[in-house]
Amino acid sequence: MRGFVGVLLAELMVPGTAMASELAGQLPELLYAGEAVAQRDGFAADCDAGSTDACFGTGIIDLIIAAEGLSQALYRHGATTPDMAAASMFLGMPDGMGEGMGNPNPEPLDYDGLRAILDDFVSGLDQAQQAFVLAGEAGDYVITIDPLRVRLDLNGDGVVDEGETLAALLADVMELPEGRTKGDKTSSVDTTIGFDRADAFWFAGYTQVVATPVDLLLAHDFSEIFAAAGHRIFPQAGLPMQEFSRGGTLVMDPETDTLLADMIAVVHTASFPVVEPERLKGVLSRMQAVTALSRQNWEAILLETDDNRELVPSPSQTSLVPDLEVTEEVVAAWMDTLDRVDEILSGELLLPHWRFSQGFDLKAYFETAEETDLVMLLTGQGALPFLRDGPIADAESFGAGNAVFGDRWPNFAIWFN
Structure with missing residues (x-):
C-alpha cells in the first residue's frame, strides 16, 4: 500500500493566541530522513500549548503513522497485487507485482484480523483529522516541503531506504515531473509546496475521503467475499482457496479459468449484511464533513494575500x-x-x-x-x-x-x- 504526502514548517506568526513552534521548524528534515514519527509527542505537546504549526505537524505525523500501519500490516501478511491492471491501480501497487516482490515469509490472516487492520487505519485517519482541524483554525504559517522526498517505513523493518520515498512509490503508478535538459546540463524541477493554514483543511478533508470507503466496508459483514477471493491479494496467508489459484482447464488455461471463477465468486458473494448500523450512519457524516471542510478550505484560500507555491491556489x-x-x-x-x-x-x-x-x-x-x-x-x-x-x-x-x-x-x- 502507498503512503501519503508529508509536510511542515517555516514560521508561524499568529495574532493573539497562537504561538510558533521551534520543533515544527525541524519537520521538513525529519520527514526527509523518515524520523518524524519519533517526534510525535513533542509536536502534540506544542500543539496543545497553542502552536498551530505544530498541530499541522502532528496531523502529518498521524497521517504517516496511519499509512505506515496499513502498509506494514499488508506486507506482514504478504499482500500482493492481483494480476489485473484495475486491481493494481486500486491498490496502488505496480501491475503484475508478484509474490517475489512481497513478504517472503507472510503471516496468516483471517477475517477478524483484516477488520482490525482496517479499523486501526480509520482510527489513525480520524486522529490526523483532529490535528489538521486545529491547525486550520489560525496561524500565518507557510511550511515549504518537497513531498517527493518524504520517507516512509512501508515494510516495518525500521529502515527507510531510497525505495521508500514518496517519489519512488509514485513512480510506479504515475509520471513524475522531470528536469529540463539543455546541452549537457539538466535543471532540476522544483516540486516543493508551501503548505499553509488553508491546506490543513484540505488534509482534514482528505482523511475523510480515504476513511469513507473503508468505514463503509467495515459497516458490513464481508467475510464471504474475503473467503472466496481474499487469496488473490493475500496468496500465502492461509485463506481457504489459497492452494487452488491454479486448477484444471475449463475454457482457456488453468490461471485464467480460476481467475474468472474467482471473479464470478466475487459477484455471487457481493451481498453484505449491515453489522454496524451506527458506523453506516457515520459514513454519511463523513461525506458531509468532506464538503464542509472543502468550504472551510476555500474560505481560507480566498483570504490569502501571498503567492507561495500553493497546493490549491486562489484566482489571484x-x-x-x-x-x-x-x-x-x-x-x-x-x-x-x-x-x-x-x-x-x-x-x-x-x-x-x-x-x-x-x-x-x-x-x-x-x-x-x-x-x-x-x-x-x-x-x-x-x-x-x-x-x-x-x-x-x-x-x-x-x-x-x-x-x-x-x-x-x-x-x-x-x-x-
Whole structure:
C-alpha cells in the first residue's frame, strides 16, 4: 500500500493566541530522513500549548503513522497485487507485482484480523483529522516541503531506504515531473509546496475521503467475499482457496479459468449484511464533513494575500498544476457543486435509478439499510426500500460544474477534494 504526502514548517506568526513552534521548524528534515514519527509527542505537546504549526505537524505525523500501519500490516501478511491492471491501480501497487516482490515469509490472516487492520487505519485517519482541524483554525504559517522526498517505513523493518520515498512509490503508478535538459546540463524541477493554514483543511478533508470507503466496508459483514477471493491479494496467508489459484482447464488455461471463477465468486458473494448500523450512519457524516471542510478550505484560500507555491491556489495566485487554472468561475462552479452534493447527502435531491421513475434516497440508505446487495441494488429490488418521490439529480443539477470543468471535472475533484 502507498503512503501519503508529508509536510511542515517555516514560521508561524499568529495574532493573539497562537504561538510558533521551534520543533515544527525541524519537520521538513525529519520527514526527509523518515524520523518524524519519533517526534510525535513533542509536536502534540506544542500543539496543545497553542502552536498551530505544530498541530499541522502532528496531523502529518498521524497521517504517516496511519499509512505506515496499513502498509506494514499488508506486507506482514504478504499482500500482493492481483494480476489485473484495475486491481493494481486500486491498490496502488505496480501491475503484475508478484509474490517475489512481497513478504517472503507472510503471516496468516483471517477475517477478524483484516477488520482490525482496517479499523486501526480509520482510527489513525480520524486522529490526523483532529490535528489538521486545529491547525486550520489560525496561524500565518507557510511550511515549504518537497513531498517527493518524504520517507516512509512501508515494510516495518525500521529502515527507510531510497525505495521508500514518496517519489519512488509514485513512480510506479504515475509520471513524475522531470528536469529540463539543455546541452549537457539538466535543471532540476522544483516540486516543493508551501503548505499553509488553508491546506490543513484540505488534509482534514482528505482523511475523510480515504476513511469513507473503508468505514463503509467495515459497516458490513464481508467475510464471504474475503473467503472466496481474499487469496488473490493475500496468496500465502492461509485463506481457504489459497492452494487452488491454479486448477484444471475449463475454457482457456488453468490461471485464467480460476481467475474468472474467482471473479464470478466475487459477484455471487457481493451481498453484505449491515453489522454496524451506527458506523453506516457515520459514513454519511463523513461525506458531509468532506464538503464542509472543502468550504472551510476555500474560505481560507480566498483570504490569502501571498503567492507561495500553493497546493490549491486562489484566482489571484499561481497554479502549480499544468493546464489547470483556478478562476473565479471555477471557484463558483465548485461551490455550486458542493451545494448539489450536500442536497444529495441530506436527501433533498435524489439519485436516479435506471429502472424507476422515483429517485433513490441516499440519506435513507445510510440511516436504515440492513443489507447492501450490489447486484440487487443495480437490478432494482434492493433499491425498493429507498425509493421516493422528489427532485432527481441529472446533468442539469450539475450544470454549473459541467459548463466550467467539462471533461476535466475528475482532475478538479481530486485536486480540490
